[in-house]
Amino acid sequence: MRRLLRHPVRLVPFGFLVTILLGTGLLMLPWTTSQHQYTPFLTALFTATSAVSVTGMSVVDTPNYWNEFGLLMITVLTQVGGIGIVTGATMVILVVARRLGLRSRLLVQAETAEFGIGDLRRLLLRIAGLALVCESIITVVMTARLWLTYDYPFARALWISVFHAVQAFNNGGFALYTESLIGFSTDAWVIVPLAIGTVVGGLGFPALFEAAREWRRPSRWGVATKLTVWGSLTLLVAGFLGMLVIEWANPRTLGIYAWHDKLLVAFAQDAFIRTGGFNVVDVEGLEEESYPLVIALMFIGGGSASTAGGIKVTTFFLLAFVIWAELRGEPDVTVGHRRVATASQRQAVTVALLSVALVACGTVLLILLTEGVPLYAALFEVTSALTTTGLSVGVAASLPESGQFALIVLMFVGRIGPLTLGSAIALNTRRRLYRYPEEQPIVG
Amino acid sequence: MRRLLRHPVRLVPFGFLVTILLGTGLLMLPWTTSQHQYTPFLTALFTATSAVSVTGMSVVDTPNYWNEFGLLMITVLTQVGGIGIVTGATMVILVVARRLGLRSRLLVQAETAEFGIGDLRRLLLRIAGLALVCESIITVVMTARLWLTYDYPFARALWISVFHAVQAFNNGGFALYTESLIGFSTDAWVIVPLAIGTVVGGLGFPALFEAAREWRRPSRWGVATKLTVWGSLTLLVAGFLGMLVIEWANPRTLGIYAWHDKLLVAFAQDAFIRTGGFNVVDVEGLEEESYPLVIALMFIGGGSASTAGGIKVTTFFLLAFVIWAELRGEPDVTVGHRRVATASQRQAVTVALLSVALVACGTVLLILLTEGVPLYAALFEVTSALTTTGLSVGVAASLPESGQFALIVLMFVGRIGPLTLGSAIALNTRRRLYRYPEEQPIVG
Ligand SMILES: [K+]
Ligand SMILES: [K+]
Structure with missing residues (x-):
């Protein structure tokens, strides 16, 4: 117990499991459904896992x-x-930073060698405070819009806004409309705050905090913050342009809108892909060419220590810098006048390759458990579950029980896996007692 | 010109292109076809590229x-x-080894700083000698079998044996039978020599040479040879068992054979997957579950500096060791009491990730260029072309011209890409003039 408390991070997977099971129990009771019936265990478990892992997939309407x-x-x-x-x-x-003897950029006093309960309380308050501020802003704008323009009663406008604000900032993906947010797709007052909230929530606390503190001097940002901010911007622009080019004339998606609405809808859908999970276009109506783009964006995901999933923006762009350095024959991998430690490179490789393996195995598993699901649909749904994105080409809702259970496991693994892996790596770094002679085998 | 001659490796891609174009021209002439007609340019180009890149795909029978x-x-x-x-x-x-100041394990005298024409001649002779010996052994066994048991005329038995022996050792994949080697699938006298020849040719000259020289003391092998030999063995066993388990009762593949023939056929097909390209079972008749296995094995491929394609066995297993070290929190990546240089790790990452990207882009391209090719089939065919394996689920033969051209490009890139990349990296390593301060960003 003392060992657990000394590293409270070890409690997180356990806490997630307890929360999911508690949620499952409550969701099974008849007072949570509109027909006042008992919800089957698997449906409740799926919904609770989907909510706690901030995925947003659902097997019911x-x-x-x-x-x-x-x-x-x-x-x-x-x-x-x-x-x-x-x-x-x-x-x-923070634990890794202390292990490495780095000055913590997140907490002011970093004298203690271990991460204590006091630190945890302060961290939790900061994160909750940020969530509250962001969600409040979205709620105010959206409530005003729904109340004033759509003539919703005030209480209903507030409730709908709170629900979607929480979903947006936490990248949750559930919506109060059967067609997600397609009904609001050209209403900038509703869509833009939700899109911005999703992007901010998906940047991650460390990058947000550092970027906000040093917003006048981006050159002082650490490598992780630089990669996260500039990388996210790059991906947003790439996804926006890609979606515009591919879907411009598709009558099932952007084709029905005027050009300025096309821009708005493409911007919002792009913001929701990594890994908000709302949709403002019909995902099943996307052009065939869009699926590789969407799958790639879901796979990359958002910032480290954010509510977004995926391998993370830092991982992706760090690997791009590694490849670039290798192709140019540079001895070091440098990002903005900083040399990237080989330990970070190795960590990025591990995360990326294990994720590729996980997506591949999950896809094979889903195909084995189902009949007639084409490969592209299985790949899409598995990537969406593992990266806790929640977008769907319609497979999740029609799966047999075994397939639903597989998605539950994938959502849980996608959410908890990287964290558990990260903490295991952070807490178990071995001392170097002796070194073997070096060899440079030629590969490839 | 002097610069080119000093690094003859720069001539290789150019030499490949010239050989392919020469072959294309010759194959277009009417005296090469059984109907004595002119062959269309694209068909001749496809066949020449397929042969020179030792892929074995074909668009004609x-x-x-x-x-x-x-x-x-x-x-x-x-x-x-x-x-x-x-x-x-x-x-x-060899060039890399000299750059690194390593004692060359391949050539005895390594005094000269540059790679000279004399070295090239000696190397060529050794490699050609090895090919001649292996192909002769296969030819002798197979000729005897065809002549004595199948009552082929001696000259015909010899010709068929020479053709398949060359294809096997070079991992070429062309066969003199429309159904590849399915007709011989249970004839161990034909299949086993071809399978062994394929595996030996796919191990690669450096590993073969070192393993042969130090065959009594495997502990003295370098990291690359250890990874290649033990890794290939691991993959062979894994593929063999996987194929047996999945295909055991499939009436279109192993199901029709007695148990001992199932073992033989599975062994041979397993040997041909990475990346021989013969088939002794009907590839289109494989169980759905076999495709991920076959695609993964094709993607990994054979040994470095061999006739096999793929990311190479060393690359795959080196990355497995990197991930293993990361998960265990080891500061160094060690393989058999040797520390692996970070440069090698970075090279492996680059090769693997660029290959993943290439397969993904190639698959998307093929789907765009064709109508109604399902994703799994496109992925299979593109992986097969890029890894110069040559197995096919029937897409290649029915492609439109644009799709055929795409496969031609993929075969060429799959064969020449890694070499060009390798030589570029080897020849352009920059000196370290100054180093930036190190930072260890947290990723994932
Ligand atoms: K989500
Ligand atoms: K081949």
């Missing part, structure tokens, strides 16, 4: 199946899951 | 479309391509 109590439960589970993952992942980073 | 002259041309192109790639890749390794 969320707004009609659940009543207000059920939807409130989903909101709470999403918020707890989101804060839990951000806190846990930030702790890992 | 090889044994019936070409006559003996055409088939002899294919044999010569395969042999030239095979020796060319092995020589080129071995040169890269």
